[in-house]
Amino acid sequence: MRQISIREFDIATASRQEFQAAHALLVRLEAEAWPEDPPRSLEDWERSIRSVPPFWAVHRWVAWQEGQTVASANVYMFDTEHNRHIADGYIGVDPASRRQGIARKLLARIVAKAEGEGRTLLVAGTDSAIPAGGMFMNRIGARVVIVSRTNQLDLVHLDRSLMKRWCDEGPRDLFTLGWWIGPYPEEYLAPICELKAVMNTAPRDDLQMDDWTWTPEMLRQGERSLTERRTERWTLHARHQTSGELAGYTEVFWESGQPQTLWQGDTGVLPKYRGHGLGKWLKATMIEKVRAERPQVVRVRTGNANSNAPMLRINDAMRFRPYKDWTTWQVELARVRDYLDRQ
Ligand SMILES: CC(C)(COP(=O)(O)OP(=O)(O)OC[C@H]1O[C@@H](n2cnc3c(N)ncnc32)[C@H](O)[C@@H]1OP(=O)(O)O)[C@@H](O)C(=O)NCCC(=O)NCCS
Numbered sequence: 615m616r617q618i619s620i621r622e623f624d625i626a627t628a629s630r631q632e633f634q635a636a637h638a639l640l641v642r643l644e645a646e647a648w649p650e651d652p653p654r655s656l657e658d659w660e661r662s663i664r665s666v667p668p669f670w671a672v673h674r675w676v677a678w679q680e681g682q683t684v685a686s687a688n689v690y691m692f693d694t695e696h697n698r699h700i701a702d703g704y705i706g707v708d709p710a711s712r713r714q715g716i717a718r719k720l721l722a723r724i725v726a727k728a729e730g731e732g733r734t735l736l737v738a739g740t741d742s743a744i745p746a747g748g749m750f751m752n753r754i755g756a757r758v759v760i761v762s763r764t765n766q767l768d769l770v771h772l773d774r775s776l777m778k779r780w781c782d783e784g785p786r787d788l789f790t791l792g793w794w795i796g797p798y799p800e801e802y803l804a805p806i807c808e809l810k811a812v813m814n815t816a817p818r819d820d821l822q823m824d825d826w827t828w829t830p831e832m833l834r835q836g837e838r839s840l841t842e843r844r845t846e847r848w849t850l851h852a853r854h855q856t857s858g859e860l861a862g863y864t865e866v867f868w869e870s871g872q873p874q875t876l877w878q879g880d881t882g883v884l885p886k887y888r889g890h891g892l893g894k895w896l897k898a899t900m901i902e903k904v905r906a907e908r909p910q911v912v913r914v915r916t917g918n919a920n921s922n923a924p925m926l927r928i929n930d931a932m933r934f935r936p937y938k939d940w941t942t943w944q945v946e947l948a949r950v951r952d953y954l955d956r957q
Contacts, residue, residue, distance in 0.1 A: 616679050620719055623674040623686070625664055633660060636676050639683040643706040647741050651872070658843075658871035665842035667835040669694050673727050677707075677716055684711040687720035691731055694832070696824045701728035701947070703738045705750075717750055718957060725950050735822055736947050742939035754953050756945035759821040760919050763926075765934035767914040769905065773933050777898040784895030789861055789887075791899060794849040797837045802860075803830035809851070809860040812882035817921040822944060845869045847879070850900050852892050861887040864896040868908060876904060878916035881925065893928055901932070 623636060637656045644654060666672050671693045677685035685707040692698060703724045705717045728736065738756070740747030784791075798806050807828040814825040840847055851863040862883035868876050883892045904911055917940055918925050 618684070618714075618716060618719065619678045620675050620723060621678065623676045625674070632676070635678075635683040636686060639676070639686055639706070639708060642708055643686075646709060647743050649743075651875070655871060658869075662843045665839040666690075667832070667839045669832050669835060671731070673724075675720055675723050677720060679711065684708045685716045685720060687724055689724045689727055691728065691733060694827075696827055698732070699734045700823060701731070701733040701736050703728075703736055705738075712746060715957075718954070721754065721950065722954050725947055725954060728947055729951070734947055735944055736950055737821070737823075737942065737944045740941050740943065742941070748941060751943045751945075754945060755949045756943040757820075758941055759944050760817075760819045760921075760942040762917045762919045762940045762942070764937045764940055765916050765918060765926075765929050766937040767929075767932060767934040769912055769914065771933045771935075772901065772905075773931070776931060777901060780891070780894040780898035781902065783891055784899070785890040785892060788856075788890060789852040789854055789892060789895075791850060791852055791895070794851065796846065798833060798849070803833055805860050806833060809863060809882070809884070810880070812862070812884050813880050815885060816882070816925075817919045819919065819921055820944075821942060840867070843869065844871065848900070848903070850896050850903075852883075852887075852896060854887060859884075862892045862896060864893075864900050866900060866904065866914075868911070873910040874912045876908065876911045876914045878914055881928075888924075893924070897928055897932065 623632065628636075634656065637659050640659055641653045644651070663674075669692065671691045672688060674688040675686065676683050677687075685705065687703070687705040689704075690702040692700060701724065703721075705720045705724070707716050707720075725736070736756070737759075738751060740751055794802075807830060810828050811825070837847075846868045847865055848868075849863055849865040852861045853859070854861045862881075864881040865879040866876050867879055881893060881897060883896075901914070904914070914934070915937070916929065916934065918929060920926075
């Protein structure tokens with residue numbers, strides 16, 4: 615096999631030529647995963663990797679063969695008070711360079727870094743469009759913990775009369791809706807942290823991940839990152855009229871570099887306020903605003919665990935359709951170390 619050289623890709627010191635070569639590989643890998651999407655520009659990609667919020671520690675590597683980039687890898691580790699056992703890894707090998715042991719070499723870098731940081735669990739995701747990912751994860755001893763669907767709604771198929779009904783039937787005698795376009799208002803940061811904790815009630819199946827706790831500082835860090843990557847967030851929230859409590863929310867993300875695609879982020883309603891049709895009211899009101907004010911958007915994408923029946927029921931009724939699967943895997947780092955030592 616021609617010589618492979620693996621080098622750390624440090625965004626603070628990488629040369630322009632290294633950025634260009636790493637971007638060319640990313641475009642090849644993304645074309646395999648999202649064939650209908652236009653390629654991401656170098657500028658967009660560079661902005662996105664330069665704007666990772668500081669509650670993540672990130673390390674990246676690129677594999678070179680005869681001056682070409684043939685693979686890349688990264689590991690994200692939470693720099694938070696919780697979930698310090700997790701290392702979230704990714705390896706992507708150019709389709710033309712697979713089955714030569716390149717991923718194994720990159721895996722060794724990820725494992726060494728994660729072990730050095732005291733992590734014990736490796737988590738990674740694979741895309742059903744690329745079955746080799748699942749084969750590889752099986753081979754290294756990982757187990758499937760969550761199967762999620764990436765759902766896509768082509769807006770021409772949206773059931774508009776149903777959206778009108780969900781809006782008309784919204785429980786406006788009990789709750790009031792309100793918008794946060796862009797950053798959250800300062801006075802709501804603490805209650806928003808509490809509200810966002812509702813996402814801990816979404817199914818995590820067997821994933822060994824502790825509850826996620828937001829702080830006002832983390833919210834602001836996340837917002838700075840969105841601004842840097844030119845992504846706009848719209849949040850629609852519901853407030854319980856008698857208690858004044860935030861009862862639920864839905865959020866969408868729109869990246870100016872990919873104007874045709876809108877990403878649906880969280881939708882959550884506190885358990886005590888479920889059963890009033892709030893989820894439907896929030897989602898229908900949001901989609902109507904998108905249709906009215908973002909005519910460029912032709913499709914909405916979202917990820918839902920297959921076990922999340924209530925969310926899937928709403929999305930299916932809106933005519934989201936399964937696009938592909940995203941599978942989350944986990945494996946103890948000690949087990950991956952055994953696999954690497956056996957080679
Ligand atoms: C998954 C991926 C990284 C594997 O890259 P690769 O360089 O071909 O993998 P390697 O040659 O290093 O193989 C490592 C092991 O996985 C096995 N493996 C890899 N691809 C396989 C496949 N398609 N079928 C069966 N086994 C496979 C190899 O046989 C090898 O096993 P061994 O240790 O017993 O020899 C590559 O297919 C890819 O980029 N996929 C898209 C991104 C992705 O899904 N990444 C994985 C999750 S982060």
